Amino acid sequence: MAKHLETARLMEQEPVAHQTYRMLLHSPAIAREARAGQFMMLQVRDGNDPLLRRPFSFHRIRSEAGAVEILYRVVGRGTWLMSRMEPGAALSLVGPLGNGFELPPAGVGPVFLVAGGIGIAPIEELAARLLEAADLSRDGSVHLFYGARTGPELLRSDRVSRPGLRIHWSTDDGSRGFRGNVIQCIEQVLGEEEGLRPARVYGCGPLAMQYRLALWALHRGVEAQLSLESLMACGFGACLGCALPAASPDDPTSERYLHVCKDGPIFPAGSIQWEKIRQQQIAPPIFRCV
Amino acid sequence: MGENTAAADRPADLSVRLGPLRLKNPVMVASGTFGYGREYEDFLDLGQLGAIVVKGISLTPRPGNPPPRIVETPAGMINAIGLENVGLQVFLESKLPYLSRRGIPAIVNIFGNTLDEYGELARRLDGQPGVAALEINISCPNVKQGGMVFGTDPAMAAEVVGKVRQATTLPLITKLTPNVTRIAEIARAAVDAGSDMLSCINTVAAMAVDIFSRRPKLANVIGGLSGPAVKPIALRCTYEVLQSVKCPVIGMGGIASAMDALEFLLLGASAVQIGTANFVDPAVAARVVEGIKRFLQVEGIPRVEEFIGSLDLQCTFPFAEESCRSLNLD
Numbered sequence: 001m002a003k004h005l006e007t008a009r010l011m012e013q014e015p016v017a018h019q020t021y022r023m024l025l026h027s028p029a030i031a032r033e034a035r036a037g038q039f040m041m042l043q044v045r046d047g048n049d050p051l052l053r054r055p056f057s058f059h060r061i062r063s064e065a066g067a068v069e070i071l072y073r074v075v076g077r078g079t080w081l082m083s084r085m086e087p088g089a090a091l092s093l094v095g096p097l098g099n100g101f102e103l104p105p106a107g108v109g110p111v112f113l114v115a116g117g118i119g120i121a122p123i124e125e126l127a128a129r130l131l132e133a134a135d136l137s138r139d140g141s142v143h144l145f146y147g148a149r150t151g152p153e154l155l156r157s158d159r160v161s162r163p164g165l166r167i168h169w170s171t172d173d174g175s176r177g178f179r180g181n182v183i184q185c186i187e188q189v190l191g192e193e194e195g196l197r198p199a200r201v202y203g204c205g206p207l208a209m210q211y212r213l214a215l216w217a218l219h220r221g222v223e224a225q226l227s228l229e230s231l232m233a234c235g236f237g238a239c240l241g242c243a244l245p246a247a248s249p250d251d252p253t254s255e256r257y258l259h260v261c262k263d264g265p266i267f268p269a270g271s272i273q274w275e276k277i278r279q280q281q282i283a284p285p286i287f288r289c290v
Numbered sequence: 291m292g293e294n295t296a297a298a299d300r301p302a303d304l305s306v307r308l309g310p311l312r313l314k315n316p317v318m319v320a321s322g323t324f325g326y327g328r329e330y331e332d333f334l335d336l337g338q339l340g341a342i343v344v345k346g347i348s349l350t351p352r353p354g355n356p357p358p359r360i361v362e363t364p365a366g367m368i369n370a371i372g373l374e375n376v377g378l379q380v381f382l383e384s385k386l387p388y389l390s391r392r393g394i395p396a397i398v399n400i401f402g403n404t405l406d407e408y409g410e411l412a413r414r415l416d417g418q419p420g421v422a423a424l425e426i427n428i429s430c431p432n433v434k435q436g437g438m439v440f441g442t443d444p445a446m447a448a449e450v451v452g453k454v455r456q457a458t459t460l461p462l463i464t465k466l467t468p469n470v471t472r473i474a475e476i477a478r479a480a481v482d483a484g485s486d487m488l489s490c491i492n493t494v495a496a497m498a499v500d501i502f503s504r505r506p507k508l509a510n511v512i513g514g515l516s517g518p519a520v521k522p523i524a525l526r527c528t529y530e531v532l533q534s535v536k537c538p539v540i541g542m543g544g545i546a547s548a549m550d551a552l553e554f555l556l557l558g559a560s561a562v563q564i565g566t567a568n569f570v571d572p573a574v575a576a577r578v579v580e581g582i583k584r585f586l587q588v589e590g591i592p593r594v595e596e597f598i599g600s601l602d603l604q605c606t607f608p609f610a611e612e613s614c615r616s617l618n619l620d
Binding site: 048053239243 | 322323324325329332333345353354356357358360361364367371517518546568571572
């Protein structure tokens with residue numbers, strides 16, 4: 001469970017969707033201990049610009065190969081610089097960090113995985129882990145609801161498909177799969193398949209999607225674990241920059257914060273004070289291209 | 291000649307004396323960038339550090355500011371964490387023992403909203419095992435005086451330091467803010483009121499906005515800039531403070547390498563603190579200690595205290611030394 005500061009070697013880099021890339025990094029110490037839902041801090045390059053590391057969740061963990069995969073979208077200078085790196089490049093990593101997904105106990109199902117856009121990143125590793133548990137995969141009880149604004153932002157189906165996984169595609173503009181957001185897609189599938197009710201939901205995606213998913217799950221009393229993100233300087237509980245308002249059911253007036261890096265990045269839907277986030281309209285994280 | 295060779299073979303003596311405080315080396319980690327020490331245990335041997343300045347402590351726990359709390363800027367970051375901390379009691383019960391059991395000198399950064407809170411903190415930390423010194427954060431708003439920051443007024447700064455001085459015999463460090471017109475005045479006021487040492491600088495008041503949302507990038511609107519971007523400001527402040535007081539001064543601001551640290555020592559700072567760089571490279575403090583050691587050895591300086599304050603203020607044209615060396619002329 002130790003955290004490692006490790007120099008990794010970039011083994012593969014490829015574009016996999018619109019402005020989206022996959023990196024395979026040789027990083028044995030981190031790969032050995034990483035779990036689904038955890039993340040690492042990647043230093044884009046030496047020097048002062050950009051200064052801070054960027055957090056990335058594990059897209060795939062290949063312990064036997066001593067390697068990890070990340071999936072990222074180019075949203076600013078740091079990710080743009082990353083997208084231009086060639087295999088062989090050295091990259092400094094700190095990880096594994098954070099708590100990781102809590103897998104459902106054996107026999108618990110069906111499980112809904114919900115991914116919005118680049119939110120597919122940690123969901124892939126989770127899907128792989130879940131489908132290793134034979135009792136879940138047997139009757140196709142692992143569902144992936146995977147949506148984005150437009151079709152080109154989604155990964156190709158051969159990258160996501162795996163035996164036992166039922167995938168429900170959706171796009172806001174209807175260019176691929178169901179037309180609408182992932183929550184509407186879930187409602188549609190639940191309406192079609194009588195008796196289908198998730199025992200557990202796992203989600204990752206833009207804040208607006210997570211907000212709706214959290215309310216949806218809380219309203220139905222379905223246990224939901226959400227992978228949240230934030231700007232952060234360190235990733236291991238020192239800078240306290242990655243605060244999110246915590247729900248305090250006993251005392252709604254209390255002001256308390258959770259930290260994405262050490263209390264998360266995986267949070268039960270009910271642990272976050274979603275209304276406060278919505279009211280304050282906390283800016284969507286990180287950077288935007290001009 | 292023979293003596294110099296012998297000196298170069300022996301490891302340099304890095305120990306420094308800061309008034310009542312003796313440290314094994316001049317490299318500390320700055321408050322708010324190193325948690326309570328344990329956060330970094332996987333990355334470096336904490337025993338290698340001169341001291342750890344822990345996250346600022348208040349009498350009662352503080353939740354901190356709403357997010358977003360940080361933003362990255364060119365060669366720096368702006369933070370408005372809001373002094374989130376566990377409060378004195380939890381610190382004494384569950385944070386300090388980790389450091390004291392390992393014999394790591396802990397410097398406790400304290401802050402209050404009133405003079406009495408500062409005094410009470412100092413009284414309750416006095417005599418606690420493992421506490422090597424107190425660092426007084428005077429960059430806090432004085433609640434009773436309408437929120438004016440204690441550290442921006444010489445008289446108010448002196449009152450805070452005096453209150454703490456009365457309450458403890460621990461070595462006192464006053465941490466100065468650069469957000470004043472004349473930092474030397476605040477420095478003198480703090481020393482006259484009983485501060486054994488000064489540390490400078492705290493973060494530089496700063497702001498960032500987003501043209502798309504047309505909103506500030508920090509919920510608190512204004513925050514404190516740190517990182518390599520502030521190093522030249524920090525060097526200037528440290529220089530001015532050193533000129534105005536006789537007591538030991540601890541330099542900080544943008545230190546990310548042994549070379550950065552040595553620049554502050556050259557000015558006359560008796561020790562340094564590493565801040566934001568800890569976030570980027572959690573093992574940087576150990577590398578800085580090793581780098582200073584190597585530099586002294588290569589330069590044939592047996593003791594770091596001989597290097598401290600050895601700046602020659604007469605500026606020369608750069609051709610002399612450097613080009614001679616590269617041409618192998620010396």
